[in-house]
């Protein structure tokens with residue numbers, strides 16, 4: 182716990198990121214405090230330290246110290262080790278990079294982007310929760326944060342193929358689609374992997390998994406480790422190039438989608454040679470063009486928008502298009518879509534053991550939102566949200582049900598002329 | 606040279622020069638900072654840069670209805686003081702004369718009584734904002750010297766202006782001199798203070814809206 186903290190290194194990283202948009206944001210904050218009202222961590226604790234604008238203080242200070250005109254008048258001061266240590270919790274444990282605060286900010290400041298950059302500075306200073314750093318390093322050294330090595334993936338896929346009698350091509354020489362996984366699914370929710378395979382097969386897609394590039398989560402990005410972030414992106418890009426994939430499909434994971442879809446090319450420094458689709462975008466296409474048909478699902482359900490898929494991902498409508506096709510009693514929660522509350526575990530917060538209590542408090546928001554719709558069945562399209570909510574559900578003894586959207590789709594698939602899938 | 610002559614002459618002229626060049630320099634400096642190329646492919650159907658930036662600018666003028674109850678105070682106070690200041694600056698006959706002197710254009714002013722009422726309301730909003738900043742736990746935590754300074758340099762001209770027209774404390778000419786000096790202080794520190802938000806708001810709102818609209822999101 183007593184690692185040396187290198188404040189100079191943190192400042193250096195901050196100053197190397199003086200891109201126009203970040204500087205503009207830091208210059209423009211009015212300190213009006215409205216963003217607190219949008220952040221789930223402030224909402225559930227009422228603690229002013231969770232005000233989004235406050236989280237950025239060390240960044241703004243380091244920048245002002247060196248670059249702003251005020252520095253000429255000697256009105257600024259250095260960022261200290263103590264401050265960085267104090268702010269570690271605010272930059273990591275209590276920001277899921279969900280982007281909700283931007284929806285309320287009168288200046289339109291995108292706090293989540295700055296927190297993403299701040300994490301790099303903190304990591305350079307030797308800060309950041311150890312379990313998050315370990316998840317990043319495991320990804321680098323073993324292929325995935327949860328120990329899903331290529332061999333384990335192959336074993337698992339083989340086992341799932343046999344158990345569920347569903348074809349799951351691995352390392353095909355050529356394929357149109359490279360399907361990736363999140364190790365959370367592989368280790369905790371393998372049914373999701375089967376569901377994706379079933380959907381792909383029913384659609385008649387030419388797809389494959391690759392043992393060279395399979396892990397879609399990017400803990401390098403979340404931990405502020407750009408080298409690991411790049412390695413994770415590169416693995417998938419190389420695997421996709423090797424099979425000649427035109428499309429890379431990201432499974433139910435919000436951050437995996439956000440990083441690959443919106444930052445992947447920038448991390449790599451060149452455009453991606455394929456299209457990136459979240460699994461809900463992919464399925465929605467198939468539903469819209471009539472390729473997939475589902476039996477009606479009549480239970481009352483509501484939907485939790487993963488922040489990186491909806492608000493920060495732009496794929497809000499896709500889940501709705503899928504549900505409209507077969508969920509006959511779908512109820513929107515309030516607020517929903519681009520304004521939805523985060524599950525509390527995004528941005529790698531799920532991987533931080535010490536943040537568990539705070540996360541559980543956030544889940545109470547979700548419980549209240551769900552129950553207000555008159556149902557206890559909560560559907561989502563992110564394995565990270567699901568694991569976060571699963572843990573919080575147990576901690577809070579909630580008797581509601583968490584359901585994966587793709588599993589719901591796979592169970593309701595109409596194959597050929599027949600109803601049903603017969604795979605229970 | 607009387608106080609009024611000094612204020613009307615060298616003080617306000619110097620302040621105006623600092624204001625104009627300061628604002629231009631700050632904006633150019635910001636806009637010419639490196640901008641990382643975005644290699645990601647925009648979502649199909651994402652609006653053009655200009656229209657998405659404009660749409661976002663308008664959207665951020667008022668928070669979504671979900672936040673209505675929580676933001677009511679800030680919004681009302683914020684809008685009252687911004688509109689109030691605009692009415693005082695551009696609606697008071699003496700200010701219009703001053704503007705005409707510099708830019709050669711003018712327009713009819715509002716009756717002095719109206720301006721006085723607006724000034725009092727604006728001052729009340731400024732005081733409400735200050736009290737809130739000093740008492741609300743969130744605002745207390747995030748407020749810095751720069752926030753109080755911005756408040757001070759905006760409030761001073763409102764107070765001194767009201768005092769001048771009401772012939773309070775000093776002779777009218779002297780109070781007017783103090784008023785103009787307070788405006789000079791505001792103008793000269795504007796580019797280096799939080800008041801720059803008046804220009805930066807165009808930059809930040811539009812870049813955020815562009816960022817999100819490329820993604821197909823409406824933040």
Ligand code: SF4
Nearest residue numbers: 210211213214216286
């Ligand atoms: S809402 Fe925006 S301007 Fe206001 S304090 Fe938060 S980040 Fe700053």
Ligand code: SF4
Nearest residue numbers: 220233277279280282
């Ligand atoms: S991005 Fe989300 S978690 Fe982070 S400060 Fe904003 S609202 Fe809070």
